Amino acid sequence: MTEFDPPLQDMRFTLDAIAGVDRLLDLPVFRDVSQDLIASILDEAGRLARDVMAPVNQSGDIQGTSLHNGQVSTPEGYCAAYRRYVEGNWNSLPFDPKHGGQGLPWLLAIAIQELFSSANMSLGLCPLLTQSAIELIQSHGSDDQKRVFLPPLISGDWTAAMTITEPQAGSDVGAIRTRAVRDEHGYRLFGQKIFVTYGDHDLSENILHMVLARTDEAPAGSKGLSLFIVPKWLPREDGTPGERNDVQCTALEHKLGIHGSPTCAMTYGDREGAIAHLVGEENRGMEYMFTMMNTARLGIGAQGVGIAERAYQQARRFAFERIQGRRTDQSAGSPVAIIHHPDVRRMLMTMKATTEAARALVYYTATAIDLSRNLPDRAARDESRINTLELLTPVAKAWASDAGCHVASLGIQVHGGMGYVEETGAAQHFRDARIAPIYEGTNGIQAHDLIKRKIMHHKGQPAWAFLQKVRATTKIMERERGEDLNVIRRSLEEACEAFEQATEWLIETWDERPLEASAGATPYLNLLGTLAGGWLLAEGARKSAAICAGNDAEDSENSYYFSKLRTARFFADNILPASEAYAAAAIRGSAAITDIPEDYFC
Known part of the structure; x- marks a missing residue:
């Protein structure tokens, strides 16, 4: 397994250019938080993830956990790594200072959850669940329960x-x-x-x-x-x-x-x-438990991003090191690294674009936690909660966790036979990723929750509000120059049409034929996730294009922003067109699901 390189540059770009961390820093509750502080915290988290958590990832997978005389033991090195996590006060980041928290944005906490999940998904699960339980007790616990339980949970000692x-x-x-x-x-x-x-x-x-x-x-x-x-x-x-x-x-x-x-x-x-x-x-237990589950669901989305990032890093490094075959456009010559083969490049770009889209979706959704709690205007808080946080939480959980599986699977494919054996570590990423679409409510449950409670409960209004945001971006892009931006805009417009058709069908069908509408829930969620990923990458592409304009083409920073523009173009050309297929499946796919007798499955 290759070493983990924290993707801090892309995380910072996503926080700044896409998730809109600056909107949070303008709020009074975060008046003492600065961009420099956020960058410093990310740097420290990256070091902990790379130097402490990642080194015991593969060994922990091999050793596993054990149960002896009623006591569970974690793999060697886990206790020491978790103690470093506690000593660094990482568990306390987004919580109320009166109980020992640091009062920092949830957006930052979710980004750090991604880092720790990427370094060691098994170990990162423990604090993810603890932070979700803290949210539950803060929201619904008694004063005595908060006094007794919150301080040791927030510190991470419990x-x-x-x-x-x-x-x-x-x-x-x-x-x-x-x-x-x-x-x-x-x-x-x-x-x-x-x-x-x-x-x-x-x-x-x-x-x-x-x-x-x-x-x-x-x-x-x-x-x-x-x-x-x-x-x-x-x-x-x-x-x-x-x-x-x-x-x-x-x-x-x-x-x-x-x-x-x-x-x-x-x-x-x-x-x-x-x-x-x-x-x-x-x-009222289920009502309270949903507070914990919804926090965990966004954390699971961050896990999907983390495992996708780890799988992509390993596949990218292997593609530069593995020498096999000649270039397609050469009939003679020495064998080359497989990075020169078009299909390998296609897989790597799919991994890269999907990972960055999932990161953007999870961070953008996390921003809505902070906005829905801290905006001064109640109507604005409600708008952020209903039209962003509630709408996109099931999408971020399901789409990003599916992305983790897809990217990890492609990572094995890039490795070829070496990916299927355990020594390289590529297989572990896929095995670890596969649980995420199952827990905290399977992704099919997320899809049903999306259409029933998040969209139809509000008569479709959150879906229309989201579509309006995407179309506002495409309108701005009509005035911007550049072939890449034009291609991205046209692909976004086509995806918007598909989403509009699917949403209209959902609203027309739900009251009289809810079983038929529910049969299309998963393709509808995939449609929304794909559109959201494409839209957020487009926002990043716009800002990257503006930065690149007039800059030195050899500058390393400029090269990064150019890569952001090209990644968004790849997503628009190769992934976003699936929106039309998802819409068709959501609208027309139910007959082969709901009308077939049970004995057809025999």
């Missing part, structure tokens, strides 16, 4: 796990059976959970489980679920971990990838019952 799935209840959370029984001290939990990422480990002093369970009198289905905080070690009066709770890891899953991350089967209440703290009110 970690957290999302505990939902049961053997009989996967995505159908309404089938959860874990029981919460009231007693004189509160609640005690009895039940089993599976697929609990970092449900037990040796990285932190304590682990808080965010558990969905139902009380005895609760109504059936998801409306009867409540949310509980279940510590592994019960806090003493001074907040330090005390007596062991009735919580036990009984097995570790044997997985395709992320071998360094323990995925646990957990038992609650083998003895007297696990002491649990109710969050908020009974029967």
Whole structure:
């Protein structure tokens, strides 16, 4: 596996030119944050990712986790790497200073999640879940819960796990059976959970489980679920971990990838019952859990970007080193590096353009977290929340995690047979990436959520607002010169037409034929993700073209901006045209899905 080179230049460009970090720095809440501070933080995060987390990535994959006498151990080097993470105060970046946070933008925190996921996806999962749990407790916890649990979680001394799935209840959370029984001290939990990422480990002093369970009198289905905080070690009066709770890891899953991350089967209440703290009110657990899940979903999108970046770096380096075959336009001569072969260049450019589009989409969505919370005008906050954050969160999760799989798969292809063997490390990227489209709600669930709750709940308005933003860009581009920008603009206009047609069909179909509309949800999400990626790359291309104009063509900085322009052109020529196919599948593809009898699948 090649060394990890943090893509700091492209991250800074995406933050500045596409995500619009300057809009955040104008807000009073971030008045002490500067571009120089952000650059310095990214530099330090890059060093931690490259020098501490990345070196134990492949070894952690080989060694894996272990369970002995009820205690889970992470791979060698993980504890030391996580301790460096805690010592650097990285977990606290976006949180409230009154609980020990640094009060920095979520946009910056998501960018750093990408870095750590790229360096070591298995290890980066742990703080991603902890930060999501902090959001949950900040939003819905009692004052006492915030006082006890937030400081050690924000510091990273304690970690957290999302505990939902049961053997009989996967995505159908309404089938959860874990029981919460009231007693004189509160609640005690009895039940089993599976697929609990970092449900037990040796990285932190304590682990808080965010558990969905139902009380005895609760109504059936998801409306009867409540949310509980279940510590592994019960806090003493001074907040330090005390007596062991009735919580036990009984097995570790044997997985395709992320071998360094323990995925646990957990038992609650083998003895007297696990002491649990109710969050908020009974029967509102799913509502509260969505706060944690939505934060995690954007983090999963950042994981997709991170693993795509890592796979691209490895494939690019291999393409320059691997000597095989002559150039297509030469009948004689010495063999050349495979970077000279057109199809290898096509794959590398697909990897590069897809990764940069996914990064832009995730960062742009993350900006909306900060804007929706901190803009001074309530109407502007609501607009950012509904039309950007809520609309694009399922897209960022699904499209970017799919991109991670696609790019990692292409990385194996660039390596050829050397990619299929474990020694190069290319296979690990693909194995690790494959979980991201599954967890935090499968990507099919994200697509259904997009059309039902994010678009149709608002009568289509968020989709039209997004389309208006893209068309505003194309209008500006009509006045700009350059062949690349003209090609990008025309491709964007065609993709806008496809999105408009698909959205009109969705609105016309939803009320009377919701099953038919839902059958096209995934191609519709892919359409929106592809259009969003193309649009955001176009915004970067416009700014890059302006920087390049009149500059020295040999300048290294100018060369970078020229590459941004050409990458956006490649996306417009080779990836954005798929928008029309996605629209056709969303509109016409349902008949072969909903009308076929079940016995046709035999």
